[in-house]
Amino acid sequence: LYQAHFCKVRLCPMCAWRRSLKIAYHNKLIVEEANRQYGCGWIFLTLTVRNIEGEALKPTISDMMKGWNRLFGYKRIKTATLGYFRALEITKNHEADTYHPHFHVLLPVKRNYFGKNYIKQAEWTSLWKRAMKLDYTPIVDIRRVKGKAKVDAEQIESDVREAMMEQKAVLEISKYPVKDTDVVRGSKVTDDNLNTVFYLDDALS
Ligand SMILES: [Zn+2]
Secondary structure: OOOOOOOOOOOOHHHHHHHHHHHHHHHHHHHHHHHHHHOOEEEEEEEEOOOEOHHHHHHHHHHHHHHHHHHOOOHHHHHHEOOOEEEEEEEEEOOOOEEEEEEEEEEEEOHHHHOOOOOOHHHHHHHHHHHHOOOOOOOEEEEEOOOOOOOOOOHHHHHHHHHHHHHHHHHHHHOOOOOHHHHOOOOOOOHHHHHHHHHHHHHHO
């Protein structure tokens, strides 16, 4: 690419695609370096709130940012993790005309996380609930990215598998905050599309 001017609008398919490539590349380097320096484990966390109407999108996202800061201020979380990469994703329920903002988080954890520092899914859920000051129980998903090598498997093979799983997690976390073809449907100016662009463009700015 010799020269180009990009709009950097988050809903722009071209800019979102370029951004995700760049982030994926950076994240891959960071993951490799973290592995080299700390030999850490990786977990993949998804933090959600209930679906909301368009007008509530922007304030909900800023609540989630505050909730995030509270969550990662808790000693329990701080002692178990080494850092994070957090990505906001917003999906739309076209039938109900509601939005679903959620965080995808890639967390490097200390070796002892899977021992004494282990945080169960129920505990992640209650900590996120507390941090967000919610009066309902939110859906929280937590999974391990990197499996421990099986004793019977050959080391080289498990290394490859681990690298592939990490790669998958890196790509997942680096993708666009919104999938343009998912939120904006067709090229027609419909009420649904107008609403989507109106709320998402403002909320993502
Ligand atoms: Zn653009």
